[in-house]
Amino acid sequence: MNHQRSVSSAIQASSPAIVLALVTWLVSVVGALAAITLRIVDPAPLLADPLGFGDTALIGFEILGVAFATVGAVLVARLPRNAVGWCMVVAGVGHALAGLTAAAAATVSAATAPPPDWRQMTQVLAWLGLLFTISGTGGLAGLLFIFPSGRGHTARWDRFARALMIFGLTLLAVLLFQPGPLQILPGIENPFGVMPDARPVIGMQLGKPLLAGSYLLTPIGAWALVSRYRVASPVERQQLKWFGLSLTVTVGGLLASGVWSAGGERPPEVGLVVFGFAGALVPVAIGIAITRYHLYDIDRIISRTLTYAVVSALLFALFAMVNLGLQWTLGALTRNQPALVAASTLAVAAAFNPVRTRVQGIIDRRFNRARYDAERTVAGFADRLRDEVDLPTLVGELGRAATHTVEPSSTDIWLRARSRAKQAAG
Secondary structure, three states: OHHHHHHHHHHHHHHHHHHHHHHHHHHHHHHHHHHHHHHHHOOOOOOOOOOOOOHHHHHHHHHHHHHHHHHHHHHHHHOOOOHHHHHHHHHHHHHHHHHHHHHHHHHHHOOOOOOOHHHHHHHHHHHHHHHHHHHHHHHHHHHHHHOOOOOOOOHHHHHHHHHHHHHHHHHHHHHHHOOOEOOOOOOOEOOOOOOOOOHHHHOOOOHHHHHHHHHHHHHHHHHHHHHHHHHOOHHHHHHHHHHHHHHHHHHHHHHHHHHHOOOOOOOOOHHHHHHHHHHOHHHHHHHHHHHOOOHHHHHHHHHHHHHHHHHHHHHHHHHHHHHHHHHHHHOOOOOOHHHHHHHHHHHHHHHHHHHHHHHHHHHHHHHOHHHHHHHHHHHHHHHHOOOOOOHHHHHHHHHHHHHHHHOOOOOOOOOOOOOHHHHHHO
16 A cells, blocks of 8 residues: 555656657757758748858758757656756757747748837747757756766765856856847847846847857766766766767767868858757767667667778778779779779688778777676686586586676576487487
């Protein structure tokens, strides 16, 4: 009876959280569909911004928002006291509605002969876009300091996370109610600029110090994750691996796209596109980590990812060296460039399996130690018992191999006795 009462009270206590999670998920899905539909029906030019936001980036951000809101809603329903789910809901709804307000503002501002009050409507929509964009970004930043437990791993980091939240809310208020142009949309005046003008003190554009602060926040968040990993339990370390790998893919793609397209006056859209589409991997990784579904597969995924990245780099270098070497040695004899490329490709194909095997062993030794040790144990077992015929020795070695390979709590070996008919025939 007591157990049933506790379960019933827990369900009643979490029912408001479930309702709120469902509502926020529906808001994000409807907002994403409405934003994409609006861009298809009325593809008016988006309002000019200093970040390079365009239609492809909008679709990526909508996918990112729905992914975060979906996983966040599931976590809120299952673990309403864990702040990770709530941060994900804020991030998801923020990014989904930011795209919707951007699409709506473009439609309203591009209307032919709009009524006088439509200009104010454009300003309000742009202001809402600023609100949702900063809120979504804040939700993402908070995950760096509270994943996976929902709070800082030490009292000091917990205080820092709370202070960061207070600072973020203060900064949001300053950006939302500062007179003058909106920070992410400098061509739009703030319709709610009711605070004292701080631009003479901190500069005309608050976006630049805000961007510099985000660059500073990234290494601090990475430091928090590394610090948590060092004191984490084995299960929490696996969870952090999932989270860290998804962040590495997202940030790495963002940095690579930024370096690749650097040099333009206006930031290219490709960076935001990579962030939107690759960032959708982060909520998937968080969902796997929190629910612990296939949690321990992360070692294999990291091992394979690193292996194929290193192998690809080595084979690319080999292809370049072989191609240049053939051109240098045979360039005077032949002008057939396709033949040189084909020869280089054959050399790379012949080297693929040896290189992959060697690199796989080196990386497994460091990042997938369980698999590496298991393979060594099985290989040693096969070598030792290839010519062994003594049954007790075989049984003992088999039990030791199973213990070292999968580490069971206990081992029992069952041998099927031959039937009497087979024994008589033998």
